[in-house]
Amino acid sequence: MKAVVMAGGEGTRLRPMTANQPKPLLPVVNRPIMEHVLRLLRRHGLTETVVTVQFLAALVRNYFGDGEELGMSLYYATEEMPLGTAGSVKNAADKLRDDRFMVISGDALTDIDLTDMIRFHRDNGALVTIGLKRVPNPLEFGIVIVDEQGKVQRFLEKPTWGQVFSDTVNTGIYVMEPEVLDEVVTGRAVDWSADVFPRLLDRGAPLYGYVADGYWEDVGTHESYLKAQCDALSGWVKLDIGAFEMSPGVWVAEGASVDADAVLKGPLYIGDYAKVEAGAELREYSVLGSNVVVREGAFLHRAVVHDNVYIGPSANLRGCVIGKNTDVMTGARIEESAVIGDECIIEAEAYVSSGVKIYPFKTIEAGAVVNTSVIWESRGQRSLFGPRGVSGLVNVEITPELCVRLASAYATTLKKGTSVVTSRDSSRAARALKRAVVSALNAGAIDVLDLEAAPLPVARFHTSRTGAVGGIAVRTTAGDPQSVDIVFTDDQGADLSLGAQRKLERVFSRQEFRRAFPGEIAELSFPARAVEDYAHELLRCVDMSGVRGADMKVVIDCAGGTSSLVMPTLLGRVGIDVLTVNARLDDASPTETLAERRRDLQRLAELVSSSRAAFGVRFDPVGERVALVDEKGQLISEERALLVVLDLVAAERRGGRVALPVTTTRVAEQVCRFHGVQVQWTATAVEELTSAAAGQGMVFAADGRGGFVVPEFGPTVDGIAVFMRLLGLVARTRLSLSRIDARIPEARLLRRSVPTPWAAKGAVMRSVIEAAEGHQIDTTDGVRVVDDDGGWALMLPDPSEPVTHLWAEAHDMDTAQSLLEHWARVVERAAGT
Numbered sequence: 103m104k105a106v107v108m109a110g111g112e113g114t115r116l117r118p119m120t121a122n123q124p125k126p127l128l129p130v131v132n133r134p135i136m137e138h139v140l141r142l143l144r145r146h147g148l149t150e151t152v153v154t155v156q157f158l159a160a161l162v163r164n165y166f167g168d169g170e171e172l173g174m175s176l177y178y179a180t181e182e183m184p185l186g187t188a189g190s191v192k193n194a195a196d197k198l199r200d201d202r203f204m205v206i207s208g209d210a211l212t213d214i215d216l217t218d219m220i221r222f223h224r225d226n227g228a229l230v231t232i233g234l235k236r237v238p239n240p241l242e243f244g245i246v247i248v249d250e251q252g253k254v255q256r257f258l259e260k261p262t263w264g265q266v267f268s269d270t271v272n273t274g275i276y277v278m279e280p281e282v283l284d285e286v287v288t289g290r291a292v293d294w295s296a297d298v299f300p301r302l303l304d305r306g307a308p309l310y311g312y313v314a315d316g317y318w319e320d321v322g323t324h325e326s327y328l329k330a331q332c333d334a335l336s337g338w339v340k341l342d343i344g345a346f347e348m349s350p351g352v353w354v355a356e357g358a359s360v361d362a363d364a365v366l367k368g369p370l371y372i373g374d375y376a377k378v379e380a381g382a383e384l385r386e387y388s389v390l391g392s393n394v395v396v397r398e399g400a401f402l403h404r405a406v407v408h409d410n411v412y413i414g415p416s417a418n419l420r421g422c423v424i425g426k427n428t429d430v431m432t433g434a435r436i437e438e439s440a441v442i443g444d445e446c447i448i449e450a451e452a453y454v455s456s457g458v459k460i461y462p463f464k465t466i467e468a469g470a471v472v473n474t475s476v477i478w479e480s481r482g483q484r485s486l487f488g489p490r491g492v493s494g495l496v497n498v499e500i501t502p503e504l505c506v507r508l509a510s511a512y513a514t515t516l517k518k519g520t521s522v523v524t525s526r527d528s529s530r531a532a533r534a535l536k537r538a539v540v541s542a543l544n545a546g547a548i549d550v551l552d553l554e555a556a557p558l559p560v561a562r563f564h565t566s567r568t569g570a571v572g573g574i575a576v577r578t579t580a581g582d583p584q585s586v587d588i589v590f591t592d593d594q595g596a597d598l599s600l601g602a603q604r605k606l607e608r609v610f611s612r613q614e615f616r617r618a619f620p621g622e623i624a625e626l627s628f629p630a631r632a633v634e635d636y637a638h639e640l641l642r643c644v645d646m647s648g649v650r651g652a653d654m655k656v657v658i659d660c661a662g663g664t665s666s667l668v669m670p671t672l673l674g675r676v677g678i679d680v681l682t683v684n685a686r687l688d689d690a691s692p693t694e695t696l697a698e699r700r701r702d703l704q705r706l707a708e709l710v711s712s713s714r715a716a717f718g719v720r721f722d723p724v725g726e727r728v729a730l731v732d733e734k735g736q737l738i739s740e741e742r743a744l745l746v747v748l749d750l751v752a753a754e755r756r757g758g759r760v761a762l763p764v765t766t767t768r769v770a771e772q773v774c775r776f777h778g779v780q781v782q783w784t785a786t787a788v789e790e791l792t793s794a795a796a797g798q799g800m801v802f803a804a805d806g807r808g809g810f811v812v813p814e815f816g817p818t819v820d821g822i823a824v825f826m827r828l829l830g831l832v833a834r835t836r837l838s839l840s841r842i843d844a845r846i847p848e849a850r851l852l853r854r855s856v857p858t859p860w861a862a863k864g865a866v867m868r869s870v871i872e873a874a875e876g877h878q879i880d881t882t883d884g885v886r887v888v889d890d891d892g893g894w895a896l897m898l899p900d901p902s903e904p905v906t907h908l909w910a911e912a913h914d915m916d917t918a919q920s921l922l923e924h925w926a927r928v929v930e931r932a933a934g935t
Contacts (some may be wrong), residue, residue, distance in 0.1 A: 111207075114608065116327065151177070156206065185290070187292075192286040205275065211319045211330045226310050231277040251310075255395055269868045275339075335369035344374075346517050351368025351369035367383075376393060376395070400416060421536075434452045440454045440455070442460045449785055459475040487682075490587040497531075507536050507613065516571050518548070523550075524540055524574050525575045531692075532577060540552060550626045553572040555664050557662075559725050571712075572591055572593060575724075590602075596796075597789050606914075640672070652836070654832070657805075658681070659720040660684050662692070719825050726821050733839060744766065759798070760801060764880070765896060767849035786883050848913060854907075863899045895908065
């Protein structure tokens with residue numbers, strides 16, 4: 103039986119370590135990861151191996167040769183272009199046709215029992231057996247669900263937290279029968295998990311999953327690279343370290359010289375012919391490569407040092423990685439998570455801050471304090487994008503420098519000469535930061551159409567109607583005047599898709615920004631009629647019949663935001679009596695606290711009641727979301743507001759579809775059924791709702807948080823558009839909002855959030871799936887479990903916080919409370935809280 107080792111990975115997330123060497127050659131305890139993999143194969147009798155190579159293929163071939171030194175026979179299959187996980191194996195098909203074979207990654211550290219996995223494959227008569235492993239954070243892997251016999255039931259590639267329904271992931275280790283190769287088209291990029299396996303599963307082919315007990319770590323990030331070193335030194339993974347254990351946990355390789363007065367606190371590793379002088383201190387989880395010199399007074403703790411590095415006197419290294427042939431001079435200090443590339447010089451007394459990445463062949467001058475990466479890479483984060491775009495504290499986390507890098511990264515993803523729409527809210531911070539954004543876009547050869555202060559719906563509309571390829575809006579974070587959100591949109595004005603966000607993040611993290619030549623510096627212009635064009639198109643698309651003759655009065659609160667720029671143009675054309683408050687741009691208070699919001703809503707309610715208005719509406723500061731007050735001066739909650747507007751739309755349309763997130767009360771389903779309208783349930787992410795709202799036959803969409811979509815005008819959340827639509831609906835029905843609210847059944851929906859460590863989220867969702875056995879489940883977003891009596895509970899991991907959100911709804915509050923308590927206990931047990 104042969105094996106295939108996949109060694110073509112470029113390892114972009116590991117730069118600058120992989121800037122000039124392939125990922126499989128990165129050392130773990132001074133041996134390349136791929137060498138550990140090959141030794142594992144040899145221990146299990148798989149000595150005849152095909153190695154697939156692509157990125158810097160010559161370095162892999164030169165290092166391992168024909169495999170004789172390892173007691174193996176190695177053959178190489180070179181890809182001229184990346185062919186994907188399946189395409190690269192098909193590229194070696196001429197050596198794999200005669201018998202079943204094993205596929206294993208050359209850049210994942212593991213000691214999985216391959217012999218037992220092959221036995222499992224043979225005993226089950228499998229066509230393919232997939233090696234599975236339970237991991238704390240399954241987001242970057244393919245999730246696989248198997249039944250009790252190990253037969254594969256479902257695949258999901260690189261899910262969001264809302265799609266996580268297990269912590270059992272695909273390790274990329276497979277046992278395959280040779281006929282599987284017939285499923286792969288020659289010469290094309292084909293992936294096992296995304297292309298071949300789902301197709302085989304649909305045909306009912308025998309695909310099995312082997313849940314391994316051994317160690318497995320995908321060494322794909324700087325954090326996982328350091329973790330692999332620690333795990334190897336701690337003995338969590340069975341490796342041939344190839345050194346002598348001088349004292350418990352202190353491994354010293356051949357020819358190393360360690361002074362008796364050096365301080366060694368294991369576990370740690372000292373490589374071949376390394377030299378550690380008296381007075382040097384090596385602390386836990388430090389790894390020295392071959393020929394490393396550590397001078398007197400140097401201090402290393404959790405530092406991984408590659409070959410031929412010089413560590414000068416009194417240098418201080420903590421939790422960092424030092425590339426080969428680098429010199430760290432006297433008194434230099436390198437902090438946590440910093441990575442220094444190959445052949446760099448860190449001169450005396452230089453300070454490299456936490457998270458900084460220094461690209462190969464760079465010199466950091468003596469005494470320099472380096473707080474930002476040099477050329478490539480930046481500090482790793484869980485995710486650059488959050489639920490509101492890129493968010494953070496003004497001039498602390500979101501600085502003009504960060505805005506320049508973000509906008510430069512965005513420009514790099516676009517074609518030169520294309521246009522981007524920029525806008526902001528009324529705040530001074532947004533104004534200052536947007537200027538940095540505009541400059542970076544122009545410097546990246548991107549024309550800018552700057553709307554200056556404008557409602558976000560106007561910016562989205564202008565982006566979709568002017569041929570712009572995207573947009574950037576800077577706004578104050580709702581409820582937090584110290585923070586801002588930077589919102590990126592696509593050519594339709596919708597928030598960037600998850601794929602586009604990841605592409606932007608990759609460019610941002612590498613800092614590989616495109617700069618224009620002097621003659622290519624782009625233009626900045628200020629469209630003169632953006633508000634008028636928006637108002638004209640909105641009145642053309644939204645049915646306003648009946649408004650002029652309805653003798654209506656409404657009260658509007660613009661909250662000191664940019665919606666005040668649009669209201670005069672709109673309201674002057676519709677013929678209603680309007681009382682407007684806070685119709686100004688407030689640059690000193692661009693958002694409000696919860697207490698201030700309640701105060702203003704109370705004032706709005708009093709104005710509606712005293713003026714005998716039909717209803718009142720309060721816009722958020724950027725005009726996206728609304729709060730409603732009925733004619734009696736009663737605030738309509740966000741949940742009830744969704745149902746009220748839904749009832750009005752459905753009663754008038756008597757057909758079509760509405761898009762609602764899965765967290766919405768099922769009373770909405772009753773309302774739709776009564777009026778002959780269908781519901782399409784979506785994930786909670788804004789981009790999912792937007793995508794659904796753009797579908798055929800859509801008449802309404804809402805997120806249940808004051809955000810409404812008017813599909814006949816556009817697929818994005820728009821508070822101004824829903825206000826205009828509501829005017830027409832109320833005028834034509836001649837029913838008050840309180841009467842409409844009263845005829846809709848009460849919802850019995852409860853919500854709770856349970857603290858959940860990031861490392862436990864996958865296990866939590868697996869526990870939920872297991873506890874739901876025998877019940878109907880829905881995995882549109884999170885896991886929704888439906889009882890026989892129609893009650894349901896939804897468990898959804900938060901994408902940006904260490905919590906799991908729960909919803910429960912039933913026919914009565916007691917049952918809903920019982921449901922919520924039951925599933926909260928399931929989550930708490932699995933989360934260990």
